[in-house]
Structure formats: structure tokens, C-alpha cells
Amino acid sequence: MNCLNKKNLSVVVIFLFMVNYTFGQIKVSEFIQKSTIASPDNNKLFFVDFWATWCVPCITAKEHLKVLQSQFPNEFYVVSLSSENPLKVEKFLKNHPNNLTVAIDYNKETFDKYNVKVLPAGVLFNANGKVLWEGGAPDLKKEMVSRFLRQQTARTSLSSFFDVVSIEDETSNEYIPTEAMEFKPLVSGFEELSVVDNDNYLKVSGSLKSVLGYLAKIYKNQIVVAEGLDTNYEVYFKKPFNTNENLAFKLISELSLSVDRKFSEGEGMSFTIDTPKFWDTNQIDWGKNNAKYLIGDSQIQGDNVSLKDIAYQLANVLDMPIIIPDDSDMNLALHDWDFHYKFFQLMQIDLEDNYGIKVEKRTITYPVYHIEKKAP
The missing domain is CATH 3.40.30.10 (Glutaredoxin)
Incomplete structure (x- = not known):
């Protein structure tokens, strides 16, 4: 093979390597x-x-x-x-x-x-x-x-x-937490909330405000984080854990932060439930380790989630606080949900006819949680 052919062959080999790369x-x-x-x-x-x-x-x-x-x-x-x-x-x-x-x-x-x-x-x-x-x-x-x-x-x-x-293949190297709770700051990433909830752990990532809101099921604007504290975090909770445990407070304590609850007044919604007729958990089944919510342009669906969970999702979609009855047993029990939210009157009809929830939009008084550095 002459030098020219060798040179041409080398160029072809290099080109093919670059294409494959x-x-x-x-x-x-x-x-x-x-x-x-x-x-x-x-x-x-x-x-x-x-x-x-x-x-x-x-x-x-x-x-x-x-x-x-x-x-x-x-x-x-x-x-x-x-x-x-x-x-x-x-x-x-x-x-x-x-x-x-x-x-x-x-x-x-x-x-x-x-x-x-x-x-x-x-x-x-x-x-x-x-x-x-x-x-x-x-x-x-x-x-x-x-x-x-x-x-x-x-x-x-x-x-x-x-x-x-x-x-x-991606999850073969999946990290499994060894401690009851593990967290780390994120240098970069979404401020939007990301949640992974499976048999091994609950992983919540996002800004501190969004993470605490998800863990406590509190509408985002009811949480005020002091300047400089609302950085991004990745937080793991190893399973099994007590579902009644206040995970938000646990994280706040580990971060050496304090909570000051105040009250504010403004437009919001209130739920009144005299005779609940909630769905059971057999109406929707998306399988294990899958999404618990599906929020479309006008409908919210939930698979095995509580009234407190669904009120939290609805509050963030509508961008207003929602007050629900102070009944922990009713608020934490799991149910399936499927209702309209885009037009208020249709939502009223859906929630009252299907679940026995009376919804009123009015001026309400609601708690606001101020997160600050704990005093030395």
C-alpha cells in the first residue's frame, strides 16, 4: 500500500472514530x-x-x-x-x-x-x-x-x-440512604420541586422553601425564608418512617433554623366537611413507586393521597391558601381523587357532589411560617 493510500485510510479511520464518538x-x-x-x-x-x-x-x-x-x-x-x-x-x-x-x-x-x-x-x-x-x-x-x-x-x-x-441501568447505581435523614446543599439545579417516593426512601429536591412546603403540605406563600437561607437542597428520608412524623420540622432542626408562626389575612379558600363521602383507594391505581398526582390544565387526579396532600396541591395550582378542617384523622387518611379546578363553580360542584366538601372563596386568616437562623 503506498503512502497516499495509507494517508487516505488514516483519514477515513479518524473520521469514522469521530462520527461514532x-x-x-x-x-x-x-x-x-x-x-x-x-x-x-x-x-x-x-x-x-x-x-x-x-x-x-x-x-x-x-x-x-x-x-x-x-x-x-x-x-x-x-x-x-x-x-x-x-x-x-x-x-x-x-x-x-x-x-x-x-x-x-x-x-x-x-x-x-x-x-x-x-x-x-x-x-x-x-x-x-x-x-x-x-x-x-x-x-x-x-x-x-x-x-x-x-x-x-x-x-x-x-x-x-x-x-x-x-x-x-440508570437505577442500578441508585443511592440508598443509610441514615434516617440525609441532606446536602445543591450548588446548582432546579428551584422547582422534585420528588422521588419509593419503597426505600423519600427524596425531595429543590429550594428550601419548596422542600419545606412539600414536607409540611403547606402552600408555598405561607412559608417565608430569611434572606440568604433559601438555597437548594437534596433531602433523603429512609423508609420505613412514621408517616405522622413532622419531617419539615425535623429538617428545620437539623439545619439549626427556627420557625416563627404568624397570621395573615387575604383571599383564599376554605373547606367545610360536615358529611364526608371521600372515595376509597380503589378508584385509581397507577402502581407502586409511580406518580401520586396528575395535574392537567383543568383536572387534578390523586392516587392514594390524603385531603391534606390534595389541598396542598390545589393551593399551589390556584396560587392561594386553603384552610381545611382541623381533624388529623380525616386529613391524613388516604383516598383517590379526580376533580376539576380551573373554573371555580365547576370545582365547587365536583368537590361537594363527589366528596362532600363545601368550598368557599373569601377573605380568610391563615398562618405564615417564618424560617430564620436559630439565635446563638
Whole structure:
């Protein structure tokens, strides 16, 4: 073989190595659905749309992306990527169908790799995996896609570009807490709440305010964290633990913080329950270690959750405090739920007819919890 051929062979080998190295760099756990309006083969551009079921602007963004996808069905491919439980996403898609490819990033590996902190967000790649553009999905315009397409020559397929790492593989190295409670500050990450609740542990991540709100089932604006204290945390509670234990107070104590309860007055809702007729736990069954809530544009569903849990979710969706009866046995018992929340009168009818809960919107007095550094 002459020197020229050897040189050409070396170039080919290096090129093939580079292609194999760059392809498959975007990791996903699984594909929930594939696009019905785009070809998965020979695309020049891939757009990863980072979203979540709780993110209302993400739903609007998807309408924009659906139009873009239909305008470039053979060279441009959109993948909507969520880090939530696959069952929760599947349930959401039944109520909010779309034509885009939807995938799961179960351990947030890709979310973290591209430093996604605010949703909706998106990253545009060429076929070699180079980042061409980052920003909110609505800011990606048709003219921009056309320009990027003219600049690119390489093409690849969906299966080559994405590396599917099964949830089983991802969770094989799952961390299991050894102490009753473990926590650590997070240097970066979502301020939005992230919850993993399985047979081994409860893991809650997010800002201190959101973590305490979830643990205590208190509406977010009823918690005021002193300046400089509301950093992000990852908190584990090893199971089994006493479900009646005040986990929020336990965390507050470990962080050497104090709580000062005050009262405020403003618009809110009150629940009155003279004759409860709550559902049992056999109406909805999403299986073990799956999502407990599904919050759509107008409906809230809950699988084996308490009145206190559902009032907490509703308060955050409606962005107002809710006062429920002071009855721990009734408030903590588990039930299934499915009711409308978007229009107040329909919610009133749903809750009273199906659960015996009378709802009134009025000026209420509600507690506000001030979190501060414990005095030395």
C-alpha cells in the first residue's frame, strides 16, 4: 500500500472514530412516543425541548414546536424531554396529546449536562452533536431553522443520535440512604420541586422553601425564608418512617433554623366537611413507586393521597391558601381523587357532589411560617 493510500485510510479511520464518538451523546431513558409528522432518518438538525407536565408555558411552547416540526418534517427533528416519572408523562399525554416525539431523562443526566434550570428550554444540535443554539422553544423561529439547515451537510438518524439508557441501568447505581435523614446543599439545579417516593426512601429536591412546603403540605406563600437561607437542597428520608412524623420540622432542626408562626389575612379558600363521602383507594391505581398526582390544565387526579396532600396541591395550582378542617384523622387518611379546578363553580360542584366538601372563596386568616437562623 503506498503512502497516499495509507494517508487516505488514516483519514477515513479518524473520521469514522469521530462520527461514532459524537453520535449517541444525548442520553434518554426511553421514548414514550414517536413523532407522527417527522421522519426519524437523515436529519440535519435535532432540537431537544426540555419540559415538565407542571410547566404551563411548556404546553404553549409545544404548539409552536408542532408547527415548526410540520414545516421541516425531513431534516429537522424535535424531541420533547421530561425528567418526570414515565407513567406521569403518559397519563398527561392522554389528556394533552401531541404529535411530537416524547422521551424521558429519568435521572436528569441530560438536563444537568446542559444546565437546564428554567423551563421551557431547548437546545438545537447539528447531526454531529454540536450545539448550534440554546433558548426558549418559542424563540426558535422558522427563519432560524432554515438558516441552520442551509449551513449543515451532515445527516443522521434518531436512533444514532440518541443513546437510550434504560431506567434499570440508570437505577442500578441508585443511592440508598443509610441514615434516617440525609441532606446536602445543591450548588446548582432546579428551584422547582422534585420528588422521588419509593419503597426505600423519600427524596425531595429543590429550594428550601419548596422542600419545606412539600414536607409540611403547606402552600408555598405561607412559608417565608430569611434572606440568604433559601438555597437548594437534596433531602433523603429512609423508609420505613412514621408517616405522622413532622419531617419539615425535623429538617428545620437539623439545619439549626427556627420557625416563627404568624397570621395573615387575604383571599383564599376554605373547606367545610360536615358529611364526608371521600372515595376509597380503589378508584385509581397507577402502581407502586409511580406518580401520586396528575395535574392537567383543568383536572387534578390523586392516587392514594390524603385531603391534606390534595389541598396542598390545589393551593399551589390556584396560587392561594386553603384552610381545611382541623381533624388529623380525616386529613391524613388516604383516598383517590379526580376533580376539576380551573373554573371555580365547576370545582365547587365536583368537590361537594363527589366528596362532600363545601368550598368557599373569601377573605380568610391563615398562618405564615417564618424560617430564620436559630439565635446563638
